[in-house]
Amino acid sequence: MFSKSNRSSHVSGQWSPVGGHLSAVVRQRSYWLWVLAFLFTGLCLLQLALVDHNLSLTTFVPLFILMACGGLVIYWLDIRWPHLAGDPILLPLTFFLSGLGLVLIQRLAPVFVSRQLFWLVIATVLLLLINLIPKNLNWLGRYKYTWLIGGILLLASTLIFGVNPSGFGARLWLNVGPVYFQPSELLKLLLLVFLAAYLADRRRQLVEVRAYIGGLAVPHPNYLGPMLLMWGFSMVLLIWQRDLGAALLFFGTFLGMLYAATGQSSYIWGGLLLLLLGGIVGYELFDVVRIRVDGFLNPWLDASGRSFQIVQSLLAFASGGVIGQGLGQGLPTAIPVVHTDFVYAAIGEEFGLVGAMGILVCFALLVNRAFAIAFRARTDFEQLLAVGIGTMLALQTLVITAGTLKLMPLTGVTLPFVSYGGSSLIVSFIMVGLLSFMAAPQPHHPRPVSALLRSTFQTPTYYLKLARILFFGLIVVAGGLILWQIAAPPFLVTRDDNPRQVIAEQRIDRGRLLTRGGIPIAETLIGADGLAQRHYPYPGLSSVTGYYSIRYGVGGVEATFDPILRGRVDETTESKVVDDLLHRPPVGRDVTLTVDLPAQVAADVALGDQEGAVVILEIETGAVLVMSSHPTYDPNTLDEMWDSLRQDERAPLLNRATQGLFPVGDLARLIGLIGLYDSGATRPTDLLAAPLEEMLAPLGPTGYAATVRQLGLMQSLSGLRSQPGRLPDFNDKGTVKDLAVTPLHLARVMTALERDGQLPTPMLALDAAPEQTPSFKPGTAQIVRAWLPQVDEQLIGLSGQASPEETGQQSLSWFVGLAPATASGPPVEPTSPALTESGLIFDPSQIEAVTPTPTIETPQEKAKYAVVAVVVTNTPADNPALHIARAALKPLLEPSTK
Incomplete structure (x- = not known):
């Protein structure tokens, strides 16, 4: 079927820009590139298999098919007919990128791998047919209008018969059963053929023949008009379909080829101006343009909404850093449709800056080969076609990579060979097939050289300048990679909307x-x-x-x-x-x-469904033995019950032991005792029986507040995230009973009574070192402890109540005590002058000092535990807090019950 006479010749020597067959050395090096492409794909698939713990042959099916397709190309174009071998880098590079694409689809969307493999086989067959059947490409240029009109009609048919495989969005595809095809991809190729053929025929007229409008010389409409008409019709259809990515590629490629053919930079500048004006109009007319431009300008304003994709793309790049997370180790799937529009972000995350830069280098090499082939082309048509293919591939790479890096608005095009998409893969392979055909030596069809061609294309001028512009764009993208993968990660990876934080936490x-x-x-x-x-x-x-x-x-x-x-x-x-x-x-x-489980459970059982808290501290060390707070919740079901827990009026999420502020009520007497004795103020004979107002009169609001601060009741205990106390507002009818503190703070005060006035730092970790802070005099501690009455055989302490007027809600029952302990009896007070003041509006004059010291009996042994219990109750007279405190202490006082 295929005969050697199609394009047979033998020219010895190395492969060089001027033509000739590949030498054995170059061919051998080319084989190593093929091996590298297959080896890279195989190692990547092995990595995925190890990560997924699935070392089965099915994992390596993409590699087998890739090697089969590559083997066919090697056999037909290098072994069977070696004279058809052209560029030694082009085809291995194409299969390297295609192998990477298969790996990424296997990683990101494995359900689509079989489809991509099917399209790869079709694309390989088409590549071979292009290189094996025709003698030259004249037939392409000869029917340029036919090709383009057919492509336009095919694209127009999507207005009627178009579908979208996802079921929503723009209907840009045609389907035949389960097979979907995107006509705009084919139109992209046909437009290249049309422009190359037209410009090859009319390049001299476009440069030399001019029309004048008001003295301004412009290209003659007889020559520029037909091309603008056909190109413009294609653009209108694409914009009508809102396929803005393809429209941008068509526009950029058109300008590039026009500049390469004429060398007139005015086309470039005029095109950029038109692009700017078109962008402004599109921003006003099309929602999709407005959304993407807004997302480009400031995606952080709506990071979880319309800008979600681009924000997640940047987070992916930032997470990749320099060397990447590793294939299969990142979270690129957090980006919607990552396997199509955002596959470069997946590369950046899992292969890092090194991998992303490497892919840019691969595409730069691909574009370089296209322009090198254009340099050696035999005809003007082939030369312009090679330039057009190189420009199209470069622009497509730039548009998608720059879009994912927020260097330009997103346009929704694929990364050639790498992104999922059968239409894109087939058209890209056809382009490479055409380049390979043009790169192969054909001495029997020498290239005609015109005078204009010698002045332009035989020297590195216009189209080489175009290549430099495209390569500069790739350098800008490389700069964007450095920005987002080296400079920005410290600010991005810790963002709350970065799902990788969640996975890392899990x-x-x-x-x-x-x-x-x-x-x-x-x-x-x-x-x-x-x-x-x-x-x-x-x-x-x-x-x-x-x-x-x-x-x-x-x-x-x-x-x-x-x-x-x-x-x-x-x-x-x-x-x-x-x-x-x-x-x-x-x-x-x-x-x-330090928590003692039996005592903790006993406290929880005693509290039951009542609102309250129990704290027990070990006096010697300050260790927290019990820290009970009710109502409670089940932390195992927190995520499901969070909203209801937050809305619950009883606030089960609040740890009342450390953060609940309860009015002290009658327990203001305990604070007053410490303040009176420590300051040496005048005091009644029977401090426990005296009215509270009469007892605290010598302190006054200032002295009472000073005592509160002295006892550390206004300090936040950071280790336990406790809440500081709240002083009453004496200027607004506040009373000493309105002081609100946490049970933990009162437990510290009770502990200090047995530690000579030293406030312990409550500790929860068993290996923590005990700490203490001086608070009041040792003598004060002994005297105040002596005032604590015996409650039962092993417990001394004070009970108290807080009325609804003080709490603002229900009554409170308090108990503070020491255990095991025996009361030493109230101290014998010296005779004091009668108090002349009463009530809670005190004279803040200097407190009178009393010289005589009360007589007390020293307790036989110190207590081990300080207990504080508080509970919301309707029957405070029953003293439920005392019963709860007893229950919590029982496992500690009776070790045999543990």
Whole structure:
């Protein structure tokens, strides 16, 4: 069928710009390029198989078909008929890019791999036919009008019969059964043929024959008009269909070929002006243009809406950095339709700056080969066709890569050979086939050289300037890569809308939270997909554990020890770099808490469904043994119940032990006791029986507020994320009972009574070092402790109430105490002058000092635990807080019950 006489010749020597067959050395080097293309594809598929844990032969089907197609090309164009071998780089480079495209489709949209392989086989057959059948390309130029009109009619048919495979959007495809084809891709090729043939025939007239409009010389309409008419009709159809990407390519290629044929830069400048005006008009008329221009100017204004794609594209580039996340290790699938319009962003993320730059170099080489073939072309038509193909490939690469890098508005074109799309792949292969045909030596068809051609095309002038412009565009894209992959990542990768943050978080093997007995109350379960899930075996302990949620963050103890649980405390820069390179997720450390599980459970059971809190501190160390808050919630179902939990009037997410501000009510007497004794102020004989107003009169608002601050009640305990207290507004009818504090703060005060006035720093980690802060005098601590009455055999303390007038809601029941402890009896007070002031509006005069010191009995042994309980109740007289405190202390005072 195919005869050697079609294009037979033998010219010895190396392959060179002036023609001739490939030498054995060049051919051998070309084979190595083929091997490199196949090897790269195979290694990439192996990487995907390892990542997916699927080392089956089906994974490598794309490689087998790619090698079969490449083998056919090598056999027919290099072995069977070696005289047909032309450019040694062109075909291996094409199959290298096609192999990369297959790998990326396998990675991003595996359901489309079989379709792309089908189109690859068809494209390879067409490439071979173009190189094997014709003797020359004169037949293409001869029917230039027929080709273009046919393409225009085919494109126009989409206005009636057009479909969209996705079911929505512009109807730019025609279908025959399950096969879809995009006519604009074919029209792209036919327009190149038309322009090359027309310009080859009319290039002299376009340069030399002029018409004059008002003294201004312009190309004669008899020669420029037909070309403008045919090209303009194509543009109108594309714009009518809103296929703006193809329209931009047509426009840019038209200007490039016109400049290459005539050497008149006025076409370039005039075209750029028209493009600017067209963009302004399109912005006003077309929503799609307006959306894309707005997204280009400032995508961050609507990052989760209309600019979602471009923002996610930039996040992908930033996440890739210099060397990339690794094939199959990134998250490019967060970008919608990434396998078509945004495949370059996937390359940037998974292959990094190095890979993205490498692909740019590949396309630069491809364009370079097209212009080199144009330099050696035999006819004006072939020369202009090669220039047009090189320009089209360069512009298409520039438009899609610059669009994904926010260097220009998105236009929705594919990356040649790499993006998914059968129409684009076939047309790109046909272009390469034409270049390969033109690159092959044909000594029996010498190239005619005209005078004009010698003055322009035989020397590197116009079309070489065009090539430099295109290469400069690729350099600009390279600069964009450096911007988004080196300079911008510190600002982008940590954005809240970066889904990679979520995936990275889900892979952390977070450490466990353990009770002091070693029982896990929060742990991480790793699923088969490698994603971690936080699990809470005892959901009722949420007041201790807090919560950990990918969606809503961390709270409570999970937040307090977050750096340790995440494994970031001991991490060095070197270890982080190694872990990132190997994609090893962080492994957190366990944190053993001071919480005593039996006592904690007892407190939770005692509180039941009541609103309140219980705190028990170990006096010697300040360790938190119990931190109960009710109502509670199940942290295992936090994501599902978040909205209802946030809207619940009872605020189950609030840890009342550390963040709940409760009015102290009658417990203002305890604070007053400390203030009176520490300042040496005048005091009544029976401080517990005296009316509260009478007792606190010597302090006044200023002294009372000073005592509150002295006791640390207005400080935020950062380690436990506690809420500072709130002083009453004495200028607006506020009373001492209105002081609002957390149970944890009062527990510190009770602990200080047994620590000679030293306020402990509450600690939750068992390995933490105890800390304390001086607050009041040791003598004051002993005296105030002596005032605490015996409640039962092992418990001393004070009960209190806060009325609805003080709480603004329901009544409160308070209890503060020490255990195990025995009351030493109230101190014997010296005789004091009668108080002349009463009420809560005090004279802020200097407090009188009393010299005699009360007599007290020293307790036999110090207490071990300080307990504070508060509960919202309708029956404060029943003192429910005392009963709850007793229940919580029972496991601590009776170890056998644990």
